[in-house]
Amino acid sequence: MTASDTLPRESTRLGCRSLVSVAHDPQLVDKVREQVRSWCVSKRWDAEAVADPGIAAVAPGVHASFVEEQRQDDSVIARWRFTQSESTGTWTTQITTLLHRDRSGVVWVDLYAPGDRRPAAPRIIRNIGEVIDALDGGYRAPATPTRAYPDDVESIYGALDDENRRGLIFLAGSDEDLVPMPQWVEYVTKLLKGTNGLATAYVLDPEATRELNRRLPQTHGVRPWTIRTFYPKPDFSSPDDALRHRVLSTGRIASSDDRGVAGILSNAALRNSTQLPLPNELIRIDRRLRALLDEAVIERASAAPRGSLSTTSNEIPAATVQATEITADTDDAQTSKKATGFAPAVLTALRLGLEKVAGKAELSIDSVNSLVSAAVDGIKYRENIGFLRRRLESVEAERGLLEDQSTELQTELDDARLDHAVAQQTLDEANRELRHLRRELAKLDHGTANWVTETTDLDVPPESFRDLLARIAELDHVVFTGETKPTINLDDHDPLGTWAKKTWNILRALNDYACLRAASEFQGSVDEYASNTPSGYMGLTGHKAGETPHTENHSKYGKIRTFPVPESVAPSGKVFMGAHVAIAKYGMISPRLHYYNDAAQSGMIYVGYIGKHLENFRTT
Template sequence: MMPLSVPTTDPTALGCRSLFRVQNQPDFTDLVHQQLYAWCKDDRKRWDADQITGPGVYEVADGVTASLVRDERQDGSIIERYRFHQDEGQGIWITHLTTFADRNHNGWVWTDVFQPTGRGSARVPRLAKNILEVVDGLDGRHPLTARPVRAGTDDLEEIVAALTDDQRRGFLFLAGANDAADIPQSEWARYVDKLLVGTAGLASAYVLDSAATRELNAQLPESHRVTPWTIRTFHPNPEFTDPQDSIRHRVLSTARIIDDNANRLRNRLAESSCRHSTTIALPRELVRIDRVLRGLLDELIVDETLDVAAAASEAILESAPLHSGDREQLLEPVDALPPTDPTVPATIWQTLTRVVSTVTGAKDVTIDAVNHLGKLATEALSLRPQVADLSRLRDRLRSVQTERNDLEDLNTELNQRLTDSRDEFAVFRIDLADAQAEVRRLARELAKLDRGDVDWNLPDKPIDTPPISFEDLIDRFGEFDHVVFTGDEKPALDLDDHDSADWAIATWGYLRVLDEYCAERSDGTYDRAIADYIRSRQKGHATIPPGIHAPDETAQTYNNTKFRRQRQFKVPPEVDADGYAYMGEHIKIAKYGTVSPRMHILNRASDHGKIYVGYIGRHLVNFRTN
């Protein structure tokens, strides 16, 4: 172990993250350690990893400092982190390898690479790839493939389950094929493998044969299908019921694959996978583990500094020769001896003689000997402020860690909101372009009918002017004949804190559709569910986009007592004698991180001629948001 050197403070940023679960593998931490040591000792590095014998800080090469912290917890689980700090003249690079193993041989393997800011995109370290070759990693509940897997129809059940796995974090690449092109499947698979080599440890990939491509596409909506001889990137949590969701899941086209440089394509796919890996939020369990390990590293730094101070104090005491015998003699009782100076008690004089002799090596109590003793004591006492400073430093580190934790939580939330906002903005742009194209087409058709001078201004109705806040929206619920708000206003009013007028505008539009549905259901002109009504709406009528309406919560949420109870909202006594009813049916107002506002409703159009809105507010808790 070495004294901790103070690293330079050049800024670094998280460049890439590989994270996967391990299930029921008794020896996985041993396998991880083997790959770690092999990675340190390879010809490119030749780091002296043998020095890392336990928790501590070590210099494993010129400019390379390694540290290890470990926490063996009461429940039998073990968490540990290896940290490598490289400062070799090309900016600072930091690599973390973190493992968590419980007593049932389940756990996590987590590799982070921090790179100098402004250096472009990082790459997944070979360490993560090598570990995945010997450890069976899982992304969510399904295998994280070390390289693209050739798949047939027998594999489709597993692939579809992986696509819809709500715990999946990484990309899922699907490469399609058909029988029309004379391309051997083996050559196509090798080329896909070449393009996706930089995504190992970050994403899973399957190369579908012709039959598997056809059968998978038969199960998927047209918007989300995999075109033969393309590679489609599926983000986590695809919304197959929403055609507009398809814009998230980009397609590397056949033309691009043929015409573009393979190295450039490989880099693009690797960079997008790395970029995605750094923006998706960590599971809360790992956030807690990360903070424990950071705290342990801070304690290690302070303890090492205290060790240096203690060593300095020891050096001061050892700077003078000692008489034979133990220093413990200083604490032994002293027999009373006749004093050499009648003004000094014998016990004090004897003690002074022994201290001078033991510490300074002088046989007699002289002025020089006492001065030497005083000097040594002064130097030792001078270390006390340093120890006090270290105590204050420890307190400050804890405070800084708390501040950092809060900032990390905020950054995670803001990143998710930014991603969601970008996706929604892209959808709005597409809708706007489609609407403008439709207006131009209708104008041309009217011109052909000699109706080109038709008045395009909409009739001036109060309900046509949407509210720009939820406060206004709640106040204007009386403008609807069939939609009634029965909930608590506060969650809706809290949404105004986010200064997003388009949420209130969108909600108003959805309420208008629900009101029109309820009117038609009440007068007998329509007799089916809201979902059918949305799908059957004719052009020219306001509607709710597919994927925005959910007939109910997922089975997981519905069957959870706590989550189900949160979806019990107030209704009039004529609806339920207890005054509350379960409202699983909901409208997804927007995607915006953990806020992602929702509107929960109860459809009683068939018997009461009403739709009751029991809740408007931020996303309620479920397994994904908890």
């Protein structure tokens, strides 16, 4: 049996990464050290325990380590690591610094969080950003949003186009029409609070907005009173690339709650921060720092010497214990207690302890000191074994995480390739049918027909799942009855809004079906509608009419597929929703939409769930 078989694997994932550089700062390590100390104090942890290299418990359930090395080339590397065990799982915050010989440097902060949770960026990132002149690539990266003027446009454009940039850049545009600039700056700063230290943000004044838009192609422009997210390595020559750089529209900002908008922006920054690979130099330094930590753990484990304690610490004074044996059942027991200061039962316990440890029960000053020394050593060894066990668990968890991520990434890649192939095949068939229809119309002398389609509000797709939830009310025959959180969480896996757009089309198809069914213009099921969609209505793919009876009747899997409906539909207020539509095939996420068809009675479709694939017999 291997160590990984005996140790529980903790489900932790990289939830946040901040990586910035400085051009020249000889005091970089000291500045970071001071911010780590202040951060520990603010959390009521023992900051002094990691003031010097070593390993220590800094609070109940919190263990810390600090390793540092002055290298032969006069560079310095250092790392602080804090592991916090809570009921929700294990949280690990790791702060790394690299100071080159020319006194340029790097500050790198990682946060590992339990499960699939998307954590907030730790405050230490913002604190460090406030005391250093941080750079992302070759350009300044302020820790908080900054108001930009026309003179700043050149450097902003340079930062956008910098090949070495890692973080997002948020640009908020403006003009002279809506709100005063100070109020707009304050509002944007509040919305972007969760991105501090992870992204760069500028609030462009009206003239700066116009000047930057003169530099950018129209497809990549920043409209007034919007916030645009620019990912690394934009291709300004490609109109298609503009889809990557999402726009938070004025209407969306005005219609959504501030917390929801802030969540969209912070999640985008967090997601981007964890997706880019580390530079090769930092990979090598990471290996060295891991080795230093392992050496520190081993050194601590071997640093508890056996032997007698000095008489100035835990030694029992000679006047306290008589060298002669005194038994608990002698007639002089009370006299013995007065002479020694101990009850006879205590002396008996001491002799029994000595016999177990030393093999003899002779009670003397030396033997008692040896017993105390052995006890102290045992406590130290127990603590050291605990540190070794936690380090081994951490390494095993990291290895397991890498294995899981590798498997999941390969699955997601295979699924994405399949989805792309299916989409391309569908597009080819649609284009072939369109060409055929045009040829047939031309034969009937209708070749000059108007091929420009009319666009309605429903034809404008939502930008995200959060936007989709806000717009479901536009569909007259569809009602969403489920919880919003699983739906909104899909935005973390859908940076371009592709799934949200596809889900919108699914909802429109269900709406069209219910409309026809309520008007008695279509008598079949949703399955029949999907396989033979009436002309002029939205089609539906990936539909499944229901789950197996085994799943429906299962105590767990049936329950998690039971969702709310009005009591007029079901007196209990809930129904099993086995009918569902596959939104996408994407590893363990593979989102699904579950619904209940009540079109024949109330004319409505009730959607109870939009989210990641629900558990079944194959996923557990």
